[in-house]
Amino acid sequence: MMMKVLLIGWFTFDSVPNQNLNTWYFIAESANNGVVTLYINGAPISSITASTTLSYENVLSIGGSYWCSGFGGSYSGLIANEQLYNTSLSASDIQALYLEGIGGAPIDLQHLVAWWPLNGNAKDYSGNNYNLLPTNGVINYVSNWWSGYTPP
Numbered sequence: 001m002m003m004k005v006l007l008i009g010w011f012t013f014d015s016v017p018n019q020n021l022n023t024w025y026f027i028a029e030s031a032n033n034g035v036v037t038l039y040i041n042g043a044p045i046s047s048i049t050a051s052t053t054l055s056y057e058n059v060l061s062i063g064g065s066y067w068c069s070g071f072g073g074s075y076s077g078l079i080a081n082e083q084l085y086n087t088s089l090s091a092s093d094i095q096a097l098y099l100e101g102i103g104g105a106p107i108d109l110q111h112l113v114a115w116w117p118l119n120g121n122a123k124d125y126s127g128n129n130y131n132l133l134p135t136n137g138v139i140n141y142v143s144n145w146w147s148g149y150t151p152p
Contacts, residue, residue, distance in 0.1 A: 007028070007029045007082070007083070007084050007085075008026070008027065008028040008029075008082070008083050008085075008094070008097055009026075009027060009079055009080065009081055009082035009083065010024050010025070010026055010027075010079070010080040010081050010102045010149075011024070011025050011027055011077055011078065011079055011080075012024055012025070012077040012078040012148060022077075022148045023148050023150075024078075024080075024102060024148055024149040024150070025040055025041060026039075026040070026041050026042060026097070026098040026102075026152075027039065027040055028042075028089075028094045028097070028098075030088045030089065030094070031088070032088040034049055035047055035048070035049055036048050036049075039091075039094050041098055041152070042094055042097075042098030042099065042152070043095075079118055080102055080117070080118050080119070081102055081103065081104065081116075081117050081118065082114075082115070082116040082118060083097075083106050083112065083114070083115050083116075084112075084113040084114040084115075084130075085106075085108060085111045085112055085113060086111050086113050087108070087111040089107065089108060093107055093108070098152055099152050101151050102149055103117075106126070112126050113126065113128060113130070114126050114128055114130040116132055118141070119141075120141055121141070
């Protein structure tokens with residue numbers, strides 16, 4: 001049986017076709033028994049069957065190669081409030097997280113693996129010490145994350 005994984009967060013896009021640029025989107029990627037479902041702004045958009053066994057090592061590349069495969073292989077934009085769970089959440093839980101907004105807290109503390117608010121640092125606030133390390137050596141933090149953000 002494959003591991004259940006849920007990765008959620010808020011993103012803006014600088015160069016993705018069919019998306020409004022510099023606008024915040026809530027994106028959740030949920031994997032359960034080999035099926036990965038993509039949610040945007042709390043609604044399921046598409047599902048695919050994963051071609052590889054999912055694990056933290058090959059799913060957790062925030063803004064990197066595996067994660068960005070749906071966005072053309074690279075990511076350019078802002079990221080805020082990333083959360084990683086070791087279980088799949090229901091569609092209503094994902095909708096509730098979306099409705100909490102960009103500053104919302106994790107919804108399931110029992111299954112929370114990591115929580116990166118990304119508000120000034122890359123520290124994991126779950127208590128599990130999964131602090132982020134940039135692969136290119138650079139993380140830029142901005143204090144105007146609310147620019148372009150419209151509450152749900």
